[in-house]
Amino acid sequence: MTIQETKHEIVLPPGKLIPAGLIQGANFAFRRRALEAAGGFDPLLGAGTPFPAEDVDMVNRLSGMGWAGLYSPAPIVYHHHGRKTKADADKLRAGYDLGRGAFYMAALLATPLRVQTLRFWAKQIRYQSRHRTAREIRGALGYLWHRTRF
Numbered sequence: 001m002t003i004q005e006t007k008h009e010i011v012l013p014p015g016k017l018i019p020a021g022l023i024q025g026a027n028f029a030f031r032r033r034a035l036e037a038a039g040g041f042d043p044l045l046g047a048g049t050p051f052p053a054e055d056v057d058m059v060n061r062l063s064g065m066g067w068a069g070l071y072s073p074a075p076i077v078y079h080h081h082g083r084k085t086k087a088d089a090d091k092l093r094a095g096y097d098l099g100r101g102a103f104y105m106a107a108l109l110a111t112p113l114r115v116q117t118l119r120f121w122a123k124q125i126r127y128q129s130r131h132r133t134a135r136e137i138r139g140a141l142g143y144l145w146h147r148t149r150f
Contacts, residue, residue: 004071012069017107017116018059020100023069025055027077034067044146045102051143053099057106064111097132101139109147 004024012018025046035041038061046054059069083089107117125133 004073006071007073009073010071012059012063012071014063014066014068015112016063017113017120018056018063018069019120020053020056020096020103023055023059023071026079027075028055028059030058030062034062037065037067038062042106044143045099045106050095051099051102051139052095053103053106056100057103060103060107060113060117061111064113094135097135098139098142101136101141102143104136105140105143106147109144 004022004027010022012023035058038058041054042057043049045051045057063069081092083092104117104121108114111117121136125136
């Protein structure tokens with residue numbers, strides 16, 4: 001869980017939606033120019049917020065701005081999260097669902113990939129559990145509420 005084990009490189013062409021989970025935030029890097037062009041990370045997403053989705057948000061904003069990317073299996077990060085029980089995994093999964101919903105809302109509001117995002121999310125909803133969908137919707141609405149407060 002939360003480990004990308006793909007053994008081959010994956011080219012991330014510009015202008016394409018990159019699904020949550022393909023790129024792991026614990027082990028990614030950006031050109032400084034790219035981060036500056038994107039205006040930095042969204043402060044409503046990521047560590048210390050209810051919405052752990054700063055990684056998927058950034059890669060998709062950059063893709064929407066015309067930046068290409070690459071997943072490489074060569075760099076390795078060893079990071080123990082301390083999760084040991086099923087309850088720990090369930091809590092993490094629920095948090096990721098909230099974050100993914102927040103990312104979908106952020107993308108629908110502010111990126112050139114909004115149509116791709118809406119189509120992708122609608123397709124996902126057809127095949128995922130109602131609980132996951134409910135958490136994603138709660139994350140989307142929570143993100144929207146937080147965003148309107150700032």
